[in-house]
């Protein structure tokens with residue numbers, strides 16, 4: 001698979017993750033509302049608040065990954081993909097294979 005296809009596949013994959021985590025967050029928010037639980041004093045409310053935090057953190061991760069993949073696509077289009085933003089040297093292909101959205105070489109990671 002080429003770099004651009006790989007990055008597009010990553011954007012699509014993060015779209016799915018974002019949709020899944022967003023649904024989880026919304027589901028928890030809805031159940032908190034319908035059960036009218038007290039986040040701080042009700043044990044069930046505390047569990048739901050914790051679960052909502054976890055899902056929100058996963059959602060934020062997925063959104064950050066999506067942005068990184070889109071930025072990488074921009075760099076690909078601009079011809080600057082795979083170049084370390086600190087030293088300007090080419091990032092080794094083995095590193096890009098593992099972290100396609102990286103903007104830095106190992107030395108400057």
Ligand SMILES: [Zn+2]
Pocket residue numbers: 084085086087088089104105106107108
């Ligand atoms: Zn570097």
